[in-house]
Amino acid sequence: MSENIIYCYSGAGHCLSMAKSIATALGDTDIVMMRRFPVLTDARSAKRVGFVFSCMAGGLPGDVEDYVKAIQIAPDAYRFAVEQYAGYLGCGMRKIDEIVRLDYWTGISNHSTAIWLMPHQLTLPPTTPKMAQHRIDCKVNEVVQAVLAGKRSEKRPPKELAFELMSKALGKTHEKRAAKFQANDKCISCGTCVKVCPRENIQLADGRPVFGTNCMGCLGCVQFCPQHAIDIGRVTANRERFPDPKINVAELTEPLIHID
Ligand SMILES: Cc1cc2nc3c(=O)[nH]c(=O)nc-3n(C[C@H](O)[C@H](O)[C@H](O)COP(=O)(O)O)c2cc1C
Numbered sequence: 001m002s003e004n005i006i007y008c009y010s011g012a013g014h015c016l017s018m019a020k021s022i023a024t025a026l027g028d029t030d031i032v033m034m035r036r037f038p039v040l041t042d043a044r045s046a047k048r049v050g051f052v053f054s055c056m057a058g059g060l061p062g063d064v065e066d067y068v069k070a071i072q073i074a075p076d077a078y079r080f081a082v083e084q085y086a087g088y089l090g091c092g093m094r095k096i097d098e099i100v101r102l103d104y105w106t107g108i109s110n111h112s113t114a115i116w117l118m119p120h121q122l123t124l125p126p127t128t129p130k131m132a133q134h135r136i137d138c139k140v141n142e143v144v145q146a147v148l149a150g151k152r153s154e155k156r157p158p159k160e161l162a163f164e165l166m167s168k169a170l171g172k173t174h175e176k177r178a179a180k181f182q183a184n185d186k187c188i189s190c191g192t193c194v195k196v197c198p199r200e201n202i203q204l205a206d207g208r209p210v211f212g213t214n215c216m217g218c219l220g221c222v223q224f225c226p227q228h229a230i231d232i233g234r235v236t237a238n239r240e241r242f243p244d245p246k247i248n249v250a251e252l253t254e255p256l257i258h259i260d
Pocket of ligand 1 (some may be wrong): 009010011012013014015016054055056057058059084085086087088089090110111112113114115217218219244
């Protein structure tokens with residue numbers, strides 16, 4: 001078993017890219033993905049256990065809360081977490097803290113991958129992908145220094161009742177939105193959308209993707225389609241996609257990535 005384990009949820013690859021950078025700096029780290037039920041829940045022999053995840057609808061993505069509850073951590077292990085968000089931390093960090101009691105936590109703003117809501121570049125303050133990546137790189141350095149020094153956060157993450165309500169309400173809208181997913185004429189039947197979907201919610205019928213209702217809203221299919229052929233109604237037709245350029249679909253869908 002590795003010295004460090006990082007549990008990671010990532011929809012469009014940005015959190016996985018960050019988890020990989022942290023793991024590379026720490027060395028000897030297993031990154032266990034939480035897009036589906038984690039393949040490794042017994043983390044009791046790890047010295048450090050981290051969580052890298054994104055804010056979704058004001059809270060935790062998909063079934064991440066249940067997955068974290070299933071993880072066993074040694075009482076003396078160092079516990080840390082990093083959350084990416086577009087505009088606000090929401091209630092997800094507090095939820096993780098309530099389950100595992102974090103020693104150190106922090107958050108970082110990135111572009112929004114929820115492109116049905118707004119173009120990713122509209123995040124305030126206005127930021128280019130290069131600037132956002134620089135900000136992420138600085139945060140990775142800060143996190144690695146903190147983790148290696150065993151830093152402890154002074155306060156617990158904020159308890160955000162409004163975001164809890166928002167996450168409960170909006171968490172249920174993904175299925176409705178899934179009904180608006182459609183492949184346009186640019187589709188080349190490559191099956192990338194089928195591979196990237198964590199819920200097996202997409203199938204090819206006569207070479208065209210057909211979307212079910214078991215959607216958790218990660219938008220991996222929309223973001224990673226090489227042809228930009230998947231739209232959500234009309235709203236995303238002219239919006240730029242923003243998958244993490246350092247992550248590919250094969251890597252994103254690995255259940256566990258070991259970094260020496
Ligand atoms: C469906 C969806 C909902 C989101 N909701 C929020 C939100 O409520 N607040 C926020 O600040 N960011 C939100 N985001 C933005 C993500 O947290 C941010 O883009 C993150 O960097 C994505 O990381 P990933 O590519 O690893 O999934 C949302 C993204 C998606 C796809």
